Amino acid sequence: MEVTKEIAEQYLLQMYQIRVFEEQAEKSYMAGKIHGTMHLSIGQEASAVGSVSALGPKDLILSTHRGHGHCIAKGADLKLMMAEFYGKANGYCRGRGGSMHIADVASGNLGANGVVGGGIPMAVGVGLGLKMQNEGKILLSFFGDGAASTGAFHESMTLSVLYQVPVVYVCENNQYAMSFPSNKWTTSEGLASFAACYGMPGKSVDGNDLLAVLEATEEAVEHVRNGNGPALVVCDTYRWRGHSKSDRNRYRSQEEIDAWKEKDPIERFKNHMIEKKTLTIDDIEKIKAQADADIENARLFAESSPDPDVSTLEEGVYAPW
Amino acid sequence: MVREITYLEAVREAMTQEMERDPKVFLIGEDVGLYGGAFQVSYGMLEKFGPERIVDTPITELGIAGAATGAALVGMRPIAEIMFMDFTTLASEQLVNQAAKLRFMFGGRATDPMVLRTPAGSGTGAAEHHSQSFENWFVHVPGLKVVMPTTPYDVKGLLIESIRDDNPVVFIEHKLLYKSKGPVPEEMYTIPLGKADVKRAGRDLTIVATGVMVQRSLAAADQLAQEGIDIEIVDPRTLRPLDTETIIASVKKTGKVLIVHEAVKTGGFGGELAAVIAESEAFGYLEAPILRLAGKEVPIPYNRNLEYHAVPQVENIIEKARELAQLKV
Amino acid sequence: MAIEVIMPKVDMDQETGTVVEWCKNPGEQVKTGEIILVIETDKVAVDVESPGTGILEGVSAKPGEVIPIGTVIAYLLAEGEALPQGAAPTPKVESSLPTPPQEISTGQVVTPVAKNMAAAHGIDLNAIAPSGKGQKITKADVAAQLAKESAPVVAGKIYAAPAARRVARENQVDLAALQGSGPQGRIQSNDVFASLEQQDHQTQLQVVAPIVEPEIIPLIGMRRTIAERMTANYQNVPHIKFTSRVIMSGITEARNTLNAVAEKSGAQKISVTALLVKQIATTLRRHPYLNSSLKGDEILLHQDINIGVAVALENGLIVPVVKNADKKGLAEIAAEVNDLAARARAGKLVNADVKGGTFTISNLGPFGIEQFDAIINAPEAAILAIGATQLEAIPDESGQIVARPIMRMTLSADHRIVDGAVAARFVAELKTVLENPILMVY
Helix, strand or coil, X not given: CCCCHHHHHHHHHHHHHHHHHHHHHHHHHHCCCCCCCCCCCCCCHHHHHHHHCCCCCCXXXXXXXXXXXXXXXXXXXHXXXXXXXXXXXXXXXXXXXXXXXXXXXXXXXXXXXXXXXXXXXXXXXXXXXXXXXXXXXXXXXXXXXXXXXXXXXXXXXXXXXXXXXXXXXEEEECXXXXXXXXXXXXXXXXXXXXXXXXXXXXXXXXXXXXXXXXXXXHHHHHHHHCCCCCEEEEEECCCCCCCCCCCCCCCCCXXXXXXXXXXXXXXXXXXXXXXXXXXXXXXXXXXXXXXXXXXXXXXXXXXXXXXXXXXXXXXXXXXXX | CCCEXXXXXXXXXXXXXXXXXXXCEEEEXXXXXXXXXXXXXXXXXXXXXXXXXXXXXXXXXXXHHXXXXXXXXXXXXXXXXXXXXXXXXXXXXXXXXXXXXXXXHCCCXXXXXXXXXXXXXXXXXXCCCCCCXXXXXXXXXXXXXXXXXXXXXXXXXXXXXXXXXXXXXXXXXXXXXXXXXXXXXXXXXXXXXXXCEEEECCCCEEEEECCHHXXXXXXXXXXXXXXXXXXXXXECCEEECCCHHHHHHHHHHHCCEEEXXXXXXXXXXXXXXXXXXXXXXXXXXXXXXXXXXXXXXXXCCCCHHHHHHHCCCHHHHHHHHHHHHCCXX | CCEEEXXXXXXXXXXXXXXXXXXXXXXXXXXXXXXXXXXXXXXXXEXXXXXXXXXXXXXXXXXXXXXXXXXXXXXXXXXXXXXXXXXXXXXXXXXXXXXXXXXXXXXXXXXXXXXXXXXXXXXXXXXXXXXXXXXXXXXXXXXXXXXXXXXXXXXXXXXXXXHHHHHHHHHCCCHHHCCCCCHHHCECHHHHXXXXXXXXXXHHHHHHCCCCCCCCCCCCHHHHHHHHHHXXXXXXXXXXXXXXXXXXXXXXXXXXXXXXXXXXXXXXXXXXHHHHHHHHHHHHCCCHHHHEEEECCEEEECCCCCEEECXXXXXXXXXXXXXXXXXXXXXXXXXXXXXXXXXXXXXXXXXXXXXXXXXXXXXXXXXXXXXCCCCCCCCECEEEEEXXXXXXXXXXXXXXXXXXXXXXXXXXEECCXXXXXXXXXXXXXXXXXXXXXXXXXX
């Protein structure tokens, strides 16, 4: 797959933004500036950027608890996103949702989710609505290998095919449902083969290869946009960090983590672009510096933003707000 | 001197000792094995009992609840762990429609001795999907017992009793109490379900509190004692069956009652408590309205300060209790 | 321009003051600095000087009334000047007038939820004072207003607590005849009990009558303070008490010697109280717990030894303090005690005279009281009650019965901070020092 310099720069910038954003969030968390917990997707950047890049600007996404990458790939404002991590009044969710519930409904991100598999049944409904509205929009619904074991997934696949909804399901198989290894019950190929069971196309790809993800998702998007019903893409990938900030990594070895770090999706894309002479080392350094500056601006914005007013606590539960 | 251990260690010790005593007991849930449980409650138990009895599952709450319900039906005594109480919404079909009703709808010829353990409550910054208190959803279901321990001592005695009980028991732990310490005897003991505990004796006012609100009410009572307000604190410990006798006796003594819980006020357990008191002979001893102090009518927000104000804190309890004790209401 | 006369704040922790008497009458001309009234705080009576020159008018506080500080209680007017509008009546502590609704400017911010709620309940937003940040009217403000506006009392119905209804039913009391002491006039069980007691009392009166009505003295000012403090100290501080008998021969002899010298030099005489103050202060230096206070979770061991000397007044009691008594000479203490007692009786003590005590003595010997015990003057840790010195027959060292001047003293100590043995050691040492005054210089 060939990409232009401009497009390559955009993909690399987004992957760097995701990584630097999460590294900064982690730093702020450790400095006690962000509370609660967060689920980092460092190591999975290609899966997010590659799949979302196959969408048009009016298309929608539904995300997961590990959704920072999806959010940035969909073009989120990094400042508002960081402000939400800091729980600030001008964050995406006015400080009410935090890392696990980031949404930007206006720009087509229908939200991350604190419940594993919580987004998939909604995806059916979103698809149904889009189909009824018939404006050519489609939905990309993310979930993980963990969600694939829930009843919600299987009920939703049945309905998706039954109603022929315009939804691309992207399963990010990062190998562990918290500590539970998915290879104890399935594989990436196994996850993709669920599609055939329900009667839709399904494919598994190397999720750390941005262009492979992009190609597979574009194929699925085309299928869906042509009114042929849903499709499934499984991205085989790995999270470098623990499940959440309280993970002690007892269930996997350092060797395994190191081996996956060798397959760093950013390094792979960078090297590929240098090889292809699409980007120079100088270009790449500039892009990295741009990402660093963007995240630093976001941090400064978040830290200087106001906290929500406690007197508004009970507002916003019911419409109208 | 009785040894002191944490609330969390008391949960683990109760499960461990009961598993050593009774081969029919096993633990099933997400990440309960190698990971040691999301809150490290079962840490080390896999090494002791092996994967046959410390059963790790994928993400499948309904599956966990169903596996426990079914295994109990054929004579096992499963302990199911649901990682956050928020996720009992996913498990509740098996729990509410199946486990709770098996005995009754089979004419008393089936027994379903399972325990579903789950941590509830806010205060950790985990926001809307990891902070809820649903105890009253289960209190509403005949056939379930609902236990809510607040001290390490109560945890051990009540959990062993719950495992031995022949009915499905929802055993609600509180995340913020996991690290609290208290005296716990090393030997096994049980505390009967349906027996409240007067955590503090007093004359002027009764506080009936559940979960972490028991500790907050105790702190409030200590401060109010300096103002000469003498508060009695009743911890029901078991919400279903409820020890109405202890609560009614306390209200008859003080004539004033404040109910404190973390769950949202509307439809919360406080309403049930207030009704129990109002329907009893304690009614004629009331000097003031029965008051409830409970969670605000909102999901638990992420922002630390909003989260803090979404549920009762010590200062709110002090203010409300003082108002009631001084008959300002 | 009318000059306001306000209830002044004369003490750091003062919130109210009681009018004792007006020294000037309405209509009378007063000058700046003239005493126009006397007020009383919970500690002392204070003369209030006129803040200006003019004719005293619009006096709104009567003797005995408790007034919040800063409240206007009268005006000084120029000749022919009228009282300012709305000058009287002045709000008292017991009554609070509703504040008039304030015009809300167009810039007033109201949250949408608050706005909807107010509209739904027909509440005037202008009547609400905002509590939210940035002067925003929030849902809570509207809810508070709603609660205020909904009166619980319905005509023809009785507003009573369930407990009051039960007690009334059991004792056949008509609730309609009772005044409620609870919020918004709710009848409480205590109101019913009180009416029952009153009935009993009236029944008794009918049997024993006729009877002379008792004279009623309002519990105000110093009397009220004494009543509140004594009750609090008696209820909250666990007292332990130790009585010891002191042979006063030595101290009497010492006093005679000292006074003989004083008489020759024309100096002031040394009273027994002064001697006691000195001896006690010296002894306290070695018993820090008797010179301490319990404050919250901490025991404060005071470095200064300030001895309060209880002085009986016609209408109460006051305890002026001899500061740093352990460091002062006898003559100095004697002069100070005399001065304090004289000023106490004349009502001329200032705040500083009655503050900072760390230990109190109360001497009822002059009344011939042999022995008594006293209530601790919290937060002090102890009080010493001194009885009369009287000749008694006691056995001497050889067993012979002899007459000796005996004084009985009783220490009351706060048992939370002073153990029995600690108190006993202090009493024993004090007895030794008093019986052997020479030890004073040791």
